[in-house]
Amino acid sequence: MKRVFSFGNGVAEGAGLGKETLGGKGAGLAEMTALGIPVPPGFTIETSVCADVSRGASLDGIRAEVESALVRLEHDADKRFGDAEDPLLVSVRSGAPASMPGMMDTILNLGLTHEAKAGFGHAAGERFARDCRRRLISMYGDVVLKVPKSKFEDAITQAKLRAGVTSDAQLSAQELRALCTRYLQIIKKNTKRPFPEDPRAQLWGAIGAVFQSWDNERARSYRRLNRIPETWGTAVTVQAMVFGNLGDDCATGVAFTRNPATGEKAFYGEFLANAQGEDVVAGIRTPHPISASGRGDSLEEAMPAVYAQLLKVREALEKNFRDMQDIEFTIERGKLYILQTRNGKRTGFAAVRIACDFHDEKRITKKEALTRVDPEQLSQLLAPVFPASEKERAVAEGRLLARGLPAGPGAACGRAAFSAERAVEMAQHGDAVILVRAETSPEDILGMAASQGILTSRGGMTSHAAVVARGMGKCCVVGCGEITIDSRYAHLMAHGKTVTEGEYLSVDGTTGEVVVGKLPTRPSEVIQVAVEEKLKPADSRLYRQFARILEWADEVRRLGVRANADTPRDAHVARAFGAEGIGLCRTEHMFFEEARITAVREMILAETPEGRKKALAKILPMQRGDFVGIFREMGERPVTIRLLDPPLHEFLPREPKALAATAKEMGISIDVLKGKVEGLSEANPMLGHRGCRLGLTHPEIYEIQVRAIFEAAVEVAHGGRTPVPEIMIPLVGAVAEFTRLREMTDRVAHDVFRETGRRVTYRVGTMIEIPRAALLASEIGAVADFFSFGTNDLTQMTFGFSRDDIGSFLPQYLEAGILPYDPFATIDFAGVGQLVAMGTQRGRAAKKNLKVGICGEHGGDPASIQFFHETGLDYVSCSPYRVPIARLAAARAAIAGAGLSRTA
Ligand code: ADP
Ligand code: MG
Ligand code: MG
Secondary structure: OOOEEEEEOOEEOOOOOOHHHHHHHHHHHHHHHHHOOOOOOEEEEOOHHHHHHHOOOOOHHHHHHHHHHHHHHHHHHOOEEOOOOOEEOEEEEEEOOOOOOOOOOEEEEEOOOHHHHHHHHHHHOHHHHHHHHHHHHHHHHHHOOOOOHHHHHHHHHHHHHHHOOOOHHHOOHHHHHHHHHHHHHHHHHHHOOOOOOOHHHHHHHHHHHHHHHHHOHHHHHHHHHHOOOOOOOOEEEEEEOOOOOOOOOOEEEEEEOOOOOOOOOOOEEEEEEOOOOHHHHHOOOOOEEOOOOOOOOOHHHHOHHHHHHHHHHHHHHHHHHOOOEEEEEEEEOOEEEEEEEEEOOOOHHHHHHHHHHHHHOOOOOHHHHHHOOOHHHHHHHHOOEOOHHHHHHHHHOOOEEEEOEEEEOOEEEEEEEOOHHHHHHHHHOOOOEEEEEOOOOHHHHHHHHHOOEEEEOOOOOOOHHHHHHHHHOOEEEEOOOOOEEEOOOOEEEEOOEEEEOOOEEEEEOOOOEEEEOOOOOEOOHHHHHHOOOOOOHHHOHHHHHHHHHHHHHHHHOOOEEEEEOOOHHHHHHHHHOOOOOEEEEEOHHHHOOHHHHHHHHHHHHOOOHHHHHHHHHHHHHHHHHHHHHHHHHHOOOEEEEEOOOOOHHHHOOOOHHHHHHHHHHHOOOHHHHHHHHHHHOOOOHHHOOOOHHHHHHOHHHHHHHHHHHHHHHHHHHHOOOOOEEEEEEOOOOOHHHHHHHHHHHHHHHHHHHHHHOOOOOOEEEEEEOOHHHHHOHHHHHHHOOEEEEOHHHHHHHHHOOOOOOHHHOHHHHHHOOOOOOOOOOOOOOOOHHHHHHHHHHHHHHHOOOOEEEEOOHHHHOHHHHHHHHHHOOOEEEEOHHHHHHHHHHHHHHHHHHOOOOOOO
């Protein structure tokens, strides 16, 4: 079987074979060659060989094929490899099916042996030959012979000192010659062997080492982070060298066919005259723009003919690949060569604009446009922003405090507060606040809501702080282990810097950076149009393109998208982003509001049912008011309201100061209060007295909630709208739990209908979040109107993991490959996912038109959404700010299901 594919002189054996076989780089070179774009000739060894090398097999199996490809390359390049007079030099380049920028190795100038050097020098100049040679020796020494790079760096630094110059380019032929000698000594000393001067030995050494670079540490961790399978492997391309460093009619550069930050249709790139490939990226000299900028330093002005040729290449590439390309090019004595092309990485802003523009240019269909925007990227369009220049300046000034996990995208700036109460107080004084905690708990909700941004030193991407912040659309950095927080003295420390309460912090939730001091932010344009309604769509191109992508998504998706929304404000945001209903309204969040928490505590502390009823009577009108607001906002769209879920002790204070204050407020002694708190405390609250268990043992709580819901619905219906409440019973594990609470709900509903003389349509359903409920889905399905999978609890209970403590071992589990990914972020397809599939199937077998949705965090995760689409759910529900992401992800799931590749 053929495993080596030549390209050159307009012919490419591998054209059409694709990235899986040839790697991205090899495939791009083959395609470009076939298109007639100038590419130095070469050949690519396919990715399957990499697995053999990883397994320790020798390269003997491909030796003959490589030799004959080399003969062909010599013919195409019209030079011989190893020739003493005019040698062919080659590069050996890595290239995986997925882009892994800078993670693997490439070696240049192979074949420049001691013997070939003089001949090469005749053709290209002696100084140049020595410069190429020292690059070869150090690269080969580093990549193949594993001599620490720093040894070569030290040697060149000393050479420059001795010569009294500052840049590599100023070293003379003589000095470079001495440097080469020094490099050869370094190799001899470190490897106990001389540098290989046989061209074949150099070539094979390089091929083997580049294949092995697939397994280096940084490539492995990059793959883990980006979920690139270990089995793919890299391809290796051997290619004739071209030189951008032969003089002033030479150059090297990189370019994007469109602006990768904004998506603007402008040729965007940088170049360096008289330089070799790596120099541009390495930042050795400041590169110049390729397109004229009025400063007279552009490639367009310096080499207009080459620039015109580049423009043609740009057009041909976009036409062929039908996407924005990122290219590397080199100009040797006025002749242009393209060395690489790939789909360019881009920001969310650019992705949306490029997708729309390519569609308008009639190059791609709407469906293809949808596959060009990663749903996750849309969150960038919603987040407030730090202007880039401001952040760069702060970092340059040494104001970077630490880095954590970017849990909630966006930019926030405010005064540090070290407790939720202080955050609320400071916010009431009109201050912007950053809440800084070791970790957060439900007690901190108000403080979180009052803050601009949240910073924690512990916890991961699914910690309480992260989940709640994302739900609120707030900027959040978690797990920032470099900082030490002392909330008693209200300060934090990191790297010798101290920040005390009231001092300014700037938090970048998109990158995880935390900066001391104030950086200005502005709300995103999309938010200004959609939510704040301060800007008109006509005035924001960004918004219009965002909206177009989502309209196209709505045309193809089958899965419904609802939002998890607890307040009228959440509901407004949800609507603004196109939610088709509310899939989860958590009533307890309303209980934490200041005016109510007192009444809630009265209810909990009451000694008699009468006392409880009295307190609940205070809560009723407040809850009714919330529901009225939500129903008004949502109109005819369904609103799923979950009855009280958390255990009661979550509503009681814990800290001594707060205990004292509450005791005073309630008119009871602190000891009685403490006794009560102790009495309610549980060994394992996650499995405790909560959800429907609470509803069955304290019936008056659920009754008052149901009453508030129906009174609100009737009131809104009176105003001419027809709200559709869906009462959701949490934590059901036994059929009787559900049937009894359903009876209660029906009874209270009919009471309200009788009292008011009006009725509304409603449904009663349950969350499926205890594995037993999934097992009994046929029985429960027979009596419920809908299921909503609560995948947070379902994951906790199926794995027996507590979401809040998982941080102590999950990182190790992931590192060791015991779990492939965090099951709280992406649904565990193999286990929890099967419960969802089975529950859906059994439920629908019992009731054909049973509505089935999901309302866990997974509802906003694109990979999970794909699974829910395939499983046949009716809708997903996610936090309001993730609704656009879910709409796009649902569309992409539908497209993938219909056969158009997701990566197309
Ligand atoms: P990476 O994947 O890290 O970008 P590349 O294989 O693209 O690695 O090569 C690194 C650098 O060397 C690039 O700047 C590239 O343009 C340059 N380079 C690679 N092969 C050649 C060649 N045959 N002639 C000239 N420059 C080359
Ligand atoms: Mg490259
Ligand atoms: Mg739950």
